[in-house]
Amino acid sequence: MLEYLRSFTILPVWESGYRPGPGVVQGTVVQGTPGGPAVDQIPVRLDGYVDFQPVATFTTTVDASGAFTFTGLAADESIVYLATLGYGGISYTSPMLRLTAGAPSAETTIEVYETTEDAAAIRIDRAHWIVDYQPGALLVGQILAFGSGGDRTFVGHTVDGVDVPVTVGFQLPQGAQEVMLENGTLGDRFRQVGDMVYDTAPLVPGEATKQIIVRYAVPFPETSVQLGQTFAYPVRSINLLVVDTPGLAATVTGLEGGEAQDFQGQSFRIWQAADLPAQSAVQVALSGLPAPGAADPRAGAGGTGAGRPAAGQATATFNPWMGWVMGGLALAALAGVLGWAWRNGRVQTHTRHQDLPRQRDELMRRIAELDDLFAEGKVDERQWQGQRAKLKARLLEISLRLTDSTGG
The missing domain is CATH 1.10.287 (Helix Hairpins)
Known part of the structure; x- marks a missing residue:
């Protein structure tokens, strides 16, 4: 219990709390593109994180055999290590590594690739689509995990309306507002042309090597709304979660299911599909929603009422994320966790x-x-x-x- 309590200790900003120890991380850099040159004599960095905050950084150089070693590391299970290097102007990152007193050593491999401008191998490995509401507006979050079946890093191609190469894109439903992206901003890393949002960051080969997390609101004037999206790439797995409340009716085309499931006291209806071809469309029709200015029916029903108006109290202003986040869905926190894990490029958890x-x-x-x-x-x-x-x-x-x- 003492160690558990220590995990909540907040240290001063000038003291990370990191202490050297017996830990060792050994790694190998591998050329993932057949026929590509050997990789050596380039710098590699190891960063340590506690609760998603950096606490230590170390650097070394990849030797002639493609190997690197870090020693004198803290062997503490609360610390996550990531090894990162740059090759061809692109950042490549190891899986997350942990060192413990019982297992103070870890080995890892970082694959690097030559580049391509051919987008044929792009796919969406996993898509999660979560829909909640407040009176007068849908509150939508999406997690899109892109991958590539090729053996080269895709650096992008040109599209009309964007002055730099773009890599992957996704469609915003009609009427989407308050668009928020976790790993960048519109006009900088992300560019919008019409209803399409494009990413300009490279796409590394492999499964789910790029994660995009987007949140937006879709206002509706009365008690019903249509939500639709077409996916430009093949989709291996997709699920749609719609908050399940009395009186809310949902019709979904393009996915199967609709059964209700409980998550931490909140019920969601879930639709799913696998192996959708490129240009597949999903349409969601919702009715029985609370109109603008109406009371949220969950406020006095013991559901996700935290942070929502009390029963009979009108929602005076449009506050897109308050009801959703405070309602317990925690997608914002999930976005922070995943955004941190994927910020440096290719990070995989390898959980069986x-x-x-x-x-x-x-x-x-x-x-x-x-x-x-x-x-x-x-x-x-x-x-x-x-x-x-x-x-x-x-x-x-x-x-x-x-x-x-x-x-x-």
């Missing part, structure tokens, strides 16, 4: 499917334990909310992966 139920149960136990600590006054509200959001975000991610693999 058979481990997911165990991880889900452990996260639920930790959430309950954290709630007990807060109730006992052993952690303050800010620490409780921050840690709880991260745990619930990870729990949501695992639940979605289990749903993907079981079809339920």
